[in-house]
Amino acid sequence: MTEALLSVRDLQVHYPIRSGLLQRTVGTVKAVDGVSFDVERGTTFGLVGESGCGKSTLGRAVLRLSEPTGGQVHLDGRDVLALGPEELRRERRRMQMVFQDPLASLDPRQSVESALVEPLAVHAAPGGPAAWRSRVRGLLDRVGLPAGAGRKYPHEFSGGQRQRVGIARALVLDPDLLVADEPVSALDVSVQAQVLVLLEELQRDLGLTYLVIAHDLAVVRHVSTTVGVMYLGGLVERGPSAAVYARPLHPYTRALLSAAPVPDPVAEATRERILLTGDLPSPADPPSGCRFRTRCPWVQPTRCHDERPQLRVVPGHPQDQQVACHWAEEVESGALAPRGGSRAVA
Incomplete structure (x- = not known):
């Protein structure tokens, strides 16, 4: 290095x-x-x-x-x-x-x-x-x-x-x-x-x-x-x-990448879309816990609301790729279901 x-x-x-x-x-x-x-x-x-x-x-x-x-x-x-x-x-x-x-x-x-x-x-x-x-x-x-x-x-x-x-x-x-x-x-x-x-x-x-x-x-x-x-x-x-x-890990990163157009009509027509609800909160009054929780399709009670996630390594990913999400593994594997209406597949 x-x-x-x-x-x-x-x-x-x-x-x-x-x-x-x-x-x-x-x-x-x-x-x-x-x-x-x-x-x-x-x-x-x-x-x-x-x-x-x-x-x-x-x-x-x-x-x-x-x-x-x-x-x-x-x-x-x-x-x-x-x-x-x-x-x-x-x-x-x-x-x-x-x-x-x-x-x-x-x-x-x-x-x-x-x-x-x-x-x-x-x-x-x-x-x-x-x-x-x-x-x-x-x-x-x-x-x-x-x-x-x-x-x-x-x-x-x-x-x-x-x-x-x-x-x-x-x-x-x-x-x-x-x-x-x-x-x-x-x-x-x-x-x-x-x-x-x-x-x-x-x-x-x-x-x-x-x-x-x-x-x-x-x-x-x-x-x-x-x-x-x-x-x-x-x-x-x-x-x-x-x-x-x-392989983006954070729901926000996944949403950003899903919004970017792909120069391939077939891939563009079939790839996952993640639609975020709500507006960006004010930095003068950020949400408690995870700051992305007010817009996250995979938000969960208690932990997302109470504990701010820190950057950490996720097993199966490079050691220098880190994510600040409590549920990154579950979101990536599909074990955690998104809220209805917040995510769609074209």
Whole structure:
């Protein structure tokens, strides 16, 4: 097994809810609540889940763009959350982010070259301005942008080209870890494929480690070595991408995969559909016990209501595939019947 570059343990990001003239705290939004995972050096960890589950908040907390409430984040063995302002600024060279909306993350008043030279100047990279501009031109060519792109402004590019600029800016300081938050969700399907291929090429050539956040199951499957499925602030399943997609264990993972279209008419017509009832609960008032129980077709009395399941290994599955479900074995074997109306087979 390769060495873990990023190690996250029991990460929590809670936001107080304030009300009244004195702004008293009346509740807490648990956006991320006890998440743990490792990202091995040179691999990709894909974080998937529906909107509002806490994926983007987790990605920002890893880089301390949002301050965590508790837990640990170790980058190459060093606790990022324990760093002071100056130490954190120096460590940021090793961890960068590609944002979901490239236009919003670029300054419209800065040319592309100026935007990419700026971090080199801030971190006093060796070589001076001439070497910085040369490096920027080489990076823009590396990500597939035409000659002269550095003189242009963000509004002069297409969406796919702007995302390439965002990737080049993230790479300009030679980081070890790249957090990509929905890197292709705002792009056309054909452009998505080009950007994903570019990310794979850069990882192979530069030895990068990725944390990719997405709601698109096809994107996560294509790029990820390991997958984490997130629901209402916590991981419900984690494991090798091939194992999770071939034999998902958690009812939520099974529901997500059953909703994704399959490019095979025969398989599409006969495969299992799992229809979830109800809405995503509020992270300010999550259900007791299992947080998925209000929508789970296989929910059982007492235990699901009273005891929050922890990630564990299920016999017959890889040791590194873990699930947070009390009844995973019974659901997979069919020994546990779903509630009527919550599950259907086409």
